[in-house]
Amino acid sequence: MSEYSRILGVKFNNITHKEAVGLLECFLEEEKCHSVFTPNPEIVMTARKDSEFMEIINNAELVVPDGIGVVIASKFTKEKLKERVAGYDLVQGLFSEIKNKKYTVYFFGGAPGVAEQAKKKMEKIHKGIKIIGVSDGYFDEKKEKLILEDIKNKKPDILLVGLGAPKQEKWINKYKEHLPVKICIGVGGSFDTMSGNVKRAPKIFIDLGLEWFYRLLRQPARIFRMMKLPLFLFVVLKEKLFGR
Numbered sequence: 001m002s003e004y005s006r007i008l009g010v011k012f013n014n015i016t017h018k019e020a021v022g023l024l025e026c027f028l029e030e031e032k033c034h035s036v037f038t039p040n041p042e043i044v045m046t047a048r049k050d051s052e053f054m055e056i057i058n059n060a061e062l063v064v065p066d067g068i069g070v071v072i073a074s075k076f077t078k079e080k081l082k083e084r085v086a087g088y089d090l091v092q093g094l095f096s097e098i099k100n101k102k103y104t105v106y107f108f109g110g111a112p113g114v115a116e117q118a119k120k121k122m123e124k125i126h127k128g129i130k131i132i133g134v135s136d137g138y139f140d141e142k143k144e145k146l147i148l149e150d151i152k153n154k155k156p157d158i159l160l161v162g163l164g165a166p167k168q169e170k171w172i173n174k175y176k177e178h179l180p181v182k183i184c185i186g187v188g189g190s191f192d193t194m195s196g197n198v199k200r201a202p203k204i205f206i207d208l209g210l211e212w213f214y215r216l217l218r219q220p221a222r223i224f225r226m227m228k229l230p231l232f233l234f235v236v237l238k239e240k241l242f243g244r
């Protein structure tokens with residue numbers, strides 16, 4: 001089985017959830033800052049049209065498929081992905097592993113107050129977790145400087161950045177070399193879920209690969225974003241049959 005699977009130009013690590021959590025733990029032992037991204041079909045489609053974004057994703061140390069659509073698409077290629085690794089689950093898996101260790105976490109992103117709520121919830125669920133800073137994701141240049149200062153002073157091992165794609169990936173790429181952080185993860189709307197403001201789909205939906213459908217039922221306005229999913233599968237099939 002190959003180490004990577006390339007879907008419409010985006011290079012995914014072909015690993016399981018458990019292997020991905022293990023890799024993150026290895027990253028914590030290294031001195032450099034590692035970027036971790038979790039593209040879904042919508043993000044892959046965006047990257048296809050934005051070469052800077054594509055390059056940023058493909059230069060990350062870990063890229064996992066947050067979306068059953070990407071895993072299905074990989075079945076049309078020679079490099080089938082082992083499984084979906086949702087960004088939310090990856091973070092929860094990491095928290096479980098590190099909660100009683102020395103590692104510290106910083107939450108950056110979401111509407112004002114949401115990261116703070118998420119911190120409180122996570123501290124209840126993962127007793128012992130060390131969340132040492134939070135900042136919301138709505139900022140101008142002046143506020144951004146203060147956020148960067150705060151991160152530099154607190155030196156978290158793990159920085160979760162939830163600004164939505166491609167903003168969070170571009171932000172991480174711009175600053176990662178200047179931050180005293182071991183891992184930066186682009187977590188999209190995960191703070192909304194961690195805070196309890198947005199409910200995760202019931203397990204049965206997740207197991208059946210229908211989490212996207214549940215999200216659509218809860219947030220019908222997402223229909224326009226989700227229209228990219230059938231288009232994504234169509235483009236993957238087209239490229240398989242006729243090439244680029």
Ligand code: UDP
Binds near residue numbers: 189
């Ligand atoms: N967001 C932010 N700053 C911005 C734009 C968005 O902090 O300038 C946050 C927004 O509040 C939400 C997240 O980014 O929490 C994007 O969530 P979405 O569900 O779109 O991301 P996905 O999980 O689909 O990638």
